[in-house]
Amino acid sequence: MTSMGADRTGKRTGRSDLRAIFAVVLLTSVFPVDLVPGSSHDLRGTAGQFSGKQGQVLVVTVPAKGPDPEVSGRFLGRRIPFFQDRSGYVGLLGIDMQDAPGTHELAVEVTGPDGPHHLSYNVLVIKEKYPVQHLTLPKDKVDLDEESLLRVKSEQEQVKSMLEAESKQRLWEGRFIEPVSGAVSGAFGRVRVINGQSRNPHNGEDIAAPLGAEVVAMNDGIARLTVDHFFSGKGVFLDHGQGLYSMYFHLSEIAVEDGATVKRGQVIGRVGASGRATGPHLHWGVRLNGARVNPYALTRLSLDGLAASR
Ligand SMILES: [Zn+2]
Structure with missing residues (x-):
């Protein structure tokens, strides 16, 4: 959605500007992060850290085994759902364009037959210009x-x-x-x-x-x-x-x-x-x-x- 006023695209970006944009884009693209591997028994206290710029998306893989555990995360008050994949449980974490720069917690709850396990990860949000x-x-x-x-x-x-x-x-x-x-x-x-x-x-x-x-x-x-x-x-x-x-x-x-x-x-x-x-x-x-x-x-x-x- 556009803010108040016309959505001006009359001014096209020049070729060299575009190259600059792509260069920035490459530098700011976020690499998927695989977190510490483990079984559902040693998840408690497992910590990891990763980072991304405002407006970017992180792929978070949580190692979880056992029959159909429920995996769900919370980041800055937003729920992050996870789905099952070969490598574990995968969630796409979106960093909002205006999330405050700094370190925030991604709290993940894995609920299996032996009760819930809590995981905590640090996510460093980097300011985008x-x-x-x-x-x-x-x-x-x-x-x-x-x-x-x-x-x-x-x-x-x-x-x-x-x-x-x-x-x-x-x-x-x-x-x-x-x-x-x-x-x-x-x-x-x-x-x-x-x-x-x-x-x-x-x-x-x-x-x-x-x-x-x-x-x-x-x-x-x-x-x-x-x-x-x-x-x-x-x-x-x-x-x-x-x-x-x-x-x-x-x-x-x-x-x-x-x-x-x-x-x-x-x-x-x-x-x-x-x-x-x-x-x-x-x-x-x-x-x-x-x-x-x-x-x-x-x-x-x-x-x-x-x-x-x-
Ligand atoms: Zn627009």
Whole structure:
């Protein structure tokens, strides 16, 4: 979703800028961390440490054996679900774009036949440097009239309640793909200061693509909600299960119906400039257990051999 004001992608990133972005992206990508191996008997007190930048995703593998233990984590008040895999129990931990830098605890509870075991891991959140844009605009371009304000509020409520509903079943499988190819703006986390007032940070990536270009699902899931909203225009929200959602905004056309099952790579809509957008592009956003993460953190994950079963 975009903050107040137009989603300006008119200014395209130059080639050298793009190279800089990719270099940064490579440096900031997070490597999956395998934690200390062990059996369910020596888990108590096992500790590990790993780190990632704001907006990134960590793959956490917890060694747990025995018949169907329940594994669940908590990080900064957010629940982190785990699923069974060959190497143990795997959870995707999203670091929100605005999680406070510093060390925080990931507390994991493994409940087996012999009762719950508690594991504690340190997660170092590293500050990401986001672009800041100062704009001065005429007041009437910034302030919404009463009617639009009410509309935006109810749209926000609609999205909020949908994102809070967590489907237990994991629906995604294997690697994640980019929904459309094009120039990536690098605007994830960008803060706009309009007439001296900070707006909500830009919580996705903008991909410039021709009007009508096909937009595909990043992974398997369910089309939980299709909308035509004031800021984000025509949009699709995909529910990939276990608290993972992806969203696709400013579409010219929506190609799925609410509740439809979608497969990775399936066309869900077409690139447009609906809502507040100055030109055709796709706004692609991802929520992971309530954290706003960079969607490209998912496409860069090394999930080889992972998530083969569900
Ligand atoms: Zn955007």
